[in-house]
Amino acid sequence: MKYEEALxxxxxxxxxxxxxxxxxxxxxxxxxxxxxxxxxCKNQLTKTDEDIKKILEDDK
Numbered sequence: 001m002k003y004e005e006a007l008x009x010x011x012x013x014x015x016x017x018x019x020x021x022x023x024x025x026x027x028x029x030x031x032x033x034x035x036x037x038x039x040x041c042k043n044q045l046t047k048t049d050e051d052i053k054k055i056l057e058d059d060k
Contacts, residue, residue: 003044010037
């Protein structure tokens with residue numbers, strides 16, 4: 001899953017939570033899904049940051 005897709009899906013979950021669209025059972029499921037989406041985004045950002053640092057160091 002790409003970063004943009006994960007972020008978009010995470011945003012949808014947050015919006016639905018804010019509008020109280022989830023029942024208690026579905027809320028737990030969506031929170032677990034949100035946790036996984038956050039992990040995907042964090043990993044992608046970390047990898048991109050490392051790649052940028054390496055590129056900048058190679059230019060020195």
